Amino acid sequence: MVHYPAWDQDEARSIVSGLSHLEGATLPILHALQEEFGYVDPQAVPLIAEALNLSRADVHGTISFYHDFRTAPPPRRIVKLCRAEACQALGCDTVVEELAREHGIVVDDHGAPDKAVVETVYCLGNCALGPSALVEGELLGRIDADRIASLCGARQ
Amino acid sequence: MSEAIRIFVPIDAAALSVGAEAVANAIAKEAQARGITVEIVRNGSRGMLWLEPMVEAETPGGRIAYGPVAARDVTALFDAGFQNGEAHALRLGPVGELDWLKRQQRLTFERVGVTDPLSLADYRAYDGLKGLEKALALTGAEIVEEVRESGLRGRGGAGFPTGIKWKTVHDAKAEQKYIVCNADEGDSGTFADRMLMEGDPFLLIEGMAIAAIAVGATRGYIYLRLEYPHAHKALQRAILKARNAGLLGASVLGAGKAFELEVRLGAGAYICGEETSLLESLEGKRAIVRAKPPIPALQGLFGKPTIVNNVLSFAAVPWILTHGAKAYADYGMGRSRGTLPVQLGGNVKRGGLIELAFGISLREIIEDIGGGTLSGRPIRAVQVGGPLGAYLTAQQLDVAMDYEALAGIKAMLGHGGIVVFDDSVDMAKQARFAFEFCAKESCGKCTPCRIGATRGVELVDKIIAGHERPKNLAVLRDLNRLMTDASLCAMGGLTPMPVMSALNHFFEDFDRPPAERLPLAAE
Numbered sequence: 001m002v003h004y005p006a007w008d009q010d011e012a013r014s015i016v017s018g019l020s021h022l023e024g025a026t027l028p029i030l031h032a033l034q035e036e037f038g039y040v041d042p043q044a045v046p047l048i049a050e051a052l053n054l055s056r057a058d059v060h061g062t063i064s065f066y067h068d069f070r071t072a073p074p075p076r077r078i079v080k081l082c083r084a085e086a087c088q089a090l091g092c093d094t095v096v097e098e099l100a101r102e103h104g105i106v107v108d109d110h111g112a113p114d115k116a117v118v119e120t121v122y123c124l125g126n127c128a129l130g131p132s133a134l135v136e137g138e139l140l141g142r143i144d145a146d147r148i149a150s151l152c153g154a155r156q
Numbered sequence: 157m158s159e160a161i162r163i164f165v166p167i168d169a170a171a172l173s174v175g176a177e178a179v180a181n182a183i184a185k186e187a188q189a190r191g192i193t194v195e196i197v198r199n200g201s202r203g204m205l206w207l208e209p210m211v212e213a214e215t216p217g218g219r220i221a222y223g224p225v226a227a228r229d230v231t232a233l234f235d236a237g238f239q240n241g242e243a244h245a246l247r248l249g250p251v252g253e254l255d256w257l258k259r260q261q262r263l264t265f266e267r268v269g270v271t272d273p274l275s276l277a278d279y280r281a282y283d284g285l286k287g288l289e290k291a292l293a294l295t296g297a298e299i300v301e302e303v304r305e306s307g308l309r310g311r312g313g314a315g316f317p318t319g320i321k322w323k324t325v326h327d328a329k330a331e332q333k334y335i336v337c338n339a340d341e342g343d344s345g346t347f348a349d350r351m352l353m354e355g356d357p358f359l360l361i362e363g364m365a366i367a368a369i370a371v372g373a374t375r376g377y378i379y380l381r382l383e384y385p386h387a388h389k390a391l392q393r394a395i396l397k398a399r400n401a402g403l404l405g406a407s408v409l410g411a412g413k414a415f416e417l418e419v420r421l422g423a424g425a426y427i428c429g430e431e432t433s434l435l436e437s438l439e440g441k442r443a444i445v446r447a448k449p450p451i452p453a454l455q456g457l458f459g460k461p462t463i464v465n466n467v468l469s470f471a472a473v474p475w476i477l478t479h480g481a482k483a484y485a486d487y488g489m490g491r492s493r494g495t496l497p498v499q500l501g502g503n504v505k506r507g508g509l510i511e512l513a514f515g516i517s518l519r520e521i522i523e524d525i526g527g528g529t530l531s532g533r534p535i536r537a538v539q540v541g542g543p544l545g546a547y548l549t550a551q552q553l554d555v556a557m558d559y560e561a562l563a564g565i566k567a568m569l570g571h572g573g574i575v576v577f578d579d580s581v582d583m584a585k586q587a588r589f590a591f592e593f594c595a596k597e598s599c600g601k602c603t604p605c606r607i608g609a610t611r612g613v614e615l616v617d618k619i620i621a622g623h624e625r626p627k628n629l630a631v632l633r634d635l636n637r638l639m640t641d642a643s644l645c646a647m648g649g650l651t652p653m654p655v656m657s658a659l660n661h662f663f664e665d666f667d668r669p670p671a672e673r674l675p676l677a678a679e
Contacts, residue, residue, distance in 0.1 A: 023375075024420075024439040024458075026441070027420065027437065027440055028421075030423070054440075058441070065443060066422075067423065080383075084345075084543065085539055085589070086502040088589070089576060089577045121424070122597075123342055125349075125350040125384060126347065127501030127575065128347075128502075128504065128507025129170055134383065137385045139172055139173040140173050142174060
């Protein structure tokens with residue numbers, strides 16, 4: 001389980017200024033903030049805009065475009081479940097159904113922040129050993145609903 | 157005390173996904189308990205993914221493979237003397253004699269699985285850097301000509317001749333040029349880029365350095381998808397080592413030409429695999445597709461001349477420089493020269509990576525090499541070329557793996573991914589998914605893609621539900637034609653390919669009595 005410190009505007013400012021010299025620095029900055037705090041607080045928008053001489057709309061636009069940038073603190077744990085074609089061919093949709101039916105886990109449902117979330121992702125590059133999931137940087141192959149449920153901390 | 161026995165346990169993400177880390181730990185622990193000195197090398201994967209974790213023991217008679225090994229097998233393996241290549245139920249035999257590998261022509265993947273991916277000494281010992289050394293002795297125009305003559309075509313999917321792209325950038329006049337590697341391998345069913353970056357990252361670095369020398373670029377970026385944390389780690393470490401060894405930096409291999417290389421991470425947007433949207437993303441913007449022209453070769457990253465190539469395109473170049481354009485062009489058929497790393501996945505018994513000269517039939521790959529479906533049920537559909545590729549029937553599998561041959565049956569090779577489905581697949585559902593995926597991942601710039609994909613989902617739902625089927629089928633065909641003709645890039649332009657192939661080849665799935673199932677939207 002990854003624990004993140006609470007958002008700290010001064011710390012955020014120093015992360016931004018440490019990376020603002022890069023070419024096309026926006027994404028590296030957003031990744032660095034999310035790695036530190038688990039999300040990118042909306043308070044970061046004016047910081048980044050000022051450091052990179054961009055409009056706040058540009059920065060907000062970039063954050064909102066990408067699926068992976070979060071603007072609120074992350075759930076307790078994120079399990080990324082592949083639901084692309086190669087995993088479909090090996091029954092990932094059945095896994096999704098079983099998670100809902102047997103374990104009360106609804107994929108892509110962001111409930112209370114203290115709960116684990118199973119998120120849909122399209123392809124983890126493990127297409128010969130699916131269905132696959134990615135949990136805190138660890139790739140898992142040949143998974144089933146029970147394995148995902150246990151990663152989520154059993155019944156929710 | 158005898159010399160350490162070398163044991164190879166893959167560090168490839170696919171091998172790790174089925175327990176390679178636990179196996180490596182168990183081997184270390186068991187060896188220590190028995191007082192046997194072992195050196196555990198974490199190699200790339202040989203690509204026989206159904207046998208992962210596949211462990212190899214180095215013996216005087218060559219490397220002997222065992223697999224698939226679970227941590228609980230390790231004690232018994234030591235009891236049997238696997239470290240000396242002795243017999244055991246999991247023993248597969250000498251690696252070089254395994255049928256799967258013997259059938260291949262490994263050029264790009266020649267070192268993957270053989271070496272320690274992060275050892276520059278290993279890399280050199282197995283012919284690494286020869287291509288770059290050769291390139292440094294040539295003029296830029298000569299390097300470009302060598303690549304052109306090899307017949308290499310972009311391995312990302314579009315199949316554009318790499319040499320021509322390089323020549324355009326070479327001939328452009330600019331103070332700054334860029335080399336960008338598209339490592340946003342988002343197509344389901346593809347993993348060759350990942351395996352290469354994890355299994356032989358120096359090869360990609362060398363290929364990009366050759367491109368930089370050829371066209372006079374001094375900066376390069378590898379745009380890597382966030383879903384590949386293992387590849388990210390491997391590239392970061394390899395770049396650091398390359399820089400320390402003078403392979404990157406102010407003077408590449410001391411030849412006085414600068415090349416700096418950096419990895420940049422995406423953030424979960426499939427569209428970033430499209431080169432212009434990738435460039436927008438690298439610039440820090442929303443990844444909205446650009447209209448072409450201008451082409452990136454003339455106005456690419458930050459408006460400068462830029463080579464954007466796929467991982468496998470760059471990775472093919474060192475071999476071409478080392479062995480000569482003709483040697484590479486001698487592989488393949490028609491206008492598809494060289495080799496293609498094919499990725500076999502989905503519902504298949506023996507899935508993995510197979511590098512072969514162009515021209516082998518899909519059937520040979522899926523049935524002979526792949527052994528048919530994992531479920532043991534009949535093959536019903538095969539999707540080639542990722543989520544924008546066509547679904548083929550079991551009767552169409554005699555087609556050759558070749559850009560033109562596949563185009564001839566309204567399919568595409570794409571990045572070389574093959575996904576096998578058995579007879580439990582519902583092709584109307586797959587057609588719906590193609591639209592759903594496009595709706596989620598469209599960048600939103602052009603209307604046919606942004607709106608068309610959503611209308612497509614609704615149409616397929618209506619057809620499945622049996623609502624005015626003939627009329628809705630006519631609208632669906634019309635919508636597909638419009639998206640094909642009027643979309644700005646391949647996302648909207650090719651989404652009709654899986655849809656139409658499903659509709660044309662598997663019409664029965666769109667024509668079932670609606671009572672059999674609920675419309676998906678009602679779930």
